[in-house]
Amino acid sequence: MSLNKIKAILLHELYVTKYSVEVINDIILFPLFSIIVFGFMTLYMAGFAGEVIAQHVLTGMILWQVINITQYSIAVGCLWDVWSRNLTNIFITPITTVEYLISYLISGAFKSLFVLIFASIMSNYIFKFNILNLGIANIVIYFIILTVFAFSFAIIVLGLIFRLGTRAQALSWGLLNIFQPLMAVIYPASILPVPFRTIAYMLPPTYIFEAARASINNKIIRWDYIGMALILDIIFLIVAITVFNLLFESSKKSGQFARLET
């Protein structure tokens, strides 16, 4: 593992983000405005549904951004190089796939942490909701589990783009949204119809959102949920790495990887 190569990709990410209004909009402004919209909705909901329900919604939306931003950052970060026909220049250097993906994991995690902190401060001042009430240790655990899940999800998307070409690029910003209703972000999984609930309980974030709601409701830490999320996260990560490797190798074998930029 080379720190120089990781530093190179992190610098690359920093420069692209710095110069791209689209990136700033997608990973900073748009998530913050989503939180503002949901924040006002929670103020409205608190009037008739109660403050706790409103807190569930806002907590869910803030934590959701960790998955959303990390996943988007990794998958779209790579697409920026495809669009600028620069991907080959990176993959013909001695950088390993592991170094490349770890760099994007760090970059994605940093961006989502930045938004998480900013959104927390904002929701505290505007909506009088302090996410730190969940407990700092809890938030750190939630953040790690959600980031790892987002990373797993992103590298599968990346593998699909490598294998299928840029016609699959919409998966970078679209696929996660298909799974969002199943992850019980702002409502309990128990309200989902049974088949969907079964799928929901196969996804690590469902347990994290459930644990966060339990923490708001009863001020307790649901270690059972956290433990389950962690186990599923590890399984997802192993599956994702395997799938990514298969898709990446298949892309190089079919010639699709080299054709990505044409």
Place this chain on the structure above:
Amino acid sequence: MNVFEIKKLTKKFGRALAVNNISFALKKGEILGLLGPNGAGKTTTIQMLLGITTPDSGQILYFGKEFFSNKGDCLSRINYASAFNTLQGRETVSENLTISALLYEVTDYKKKIKELVNYFGMSELVNARYNNLSSGEKTRTNLIKALLNSPEILLLDEPTASLDPDIADKTLQMIEKLRADHKVSILYTSHNMKEVDRICDRVIFLNHGKIEAEDTPLNLTKRIDEASLRLTYDAKQILVKSYLEKNKHKYKFEGDDTVIIETKEKHIANIIFGLSGENVWITNIEIEKPTLEDVFIKISRNK
């Protein structure tokens, strides 16, 4: 000494055989031209040499080591530039070069970048966005990027494509200087036969994924023994015509005092002496010998 060697390399895409059992080597300090019509397999070969396309069979050796099992080590000693790959357009020249230098783990990379930027006359443009550069400036930046790790092998895929003749000439001068100054071995692809003739020591012609010819540019042109002889004379045209008819030469008159004769190179002397013997006073002789472009067309059309 060979710096890289390809052995029986084959690549199929579906039913199409893109590269068909090719073997060749690049010697230290050599510029080897890889030529062929579109779809001949040049780009696929380069992609396999860079490790971004996996061969179906065959072997690639860099510096005597198997490429795919020593990928990191091999890639750190080679580099690539192409007119078809660009750097990140939103980043400045300096930012792009810093990232590349870090990826190659270049020691004292700031000094190296400064040296190369000066060498290629780009010092005024280091803070310009890559997207805002002209084609020639982009080509020079790509070449700087390709030299950051002081590569022993450089793969250049049509580096002068889309450049105007002046910038293309300057780019070729830079490549020639690179070889002279740094003893870099270069695999060079281009559709411009004049520049291949100018800078390549040896040429490989690929067609339908197979090596059709491999030799020096001069020897390749010698394979076509036809030449075009343009004679200007001071005599009656009928004398010239009857001699050429009698000896069954292909010819075409260009005005009253000039004739173009298509013939074998070995017959040129006979034609000149023959016409002189017929009291035709030849005032000017021009011989147009086959070029690498003629060889290219002949091989491409499977003549």
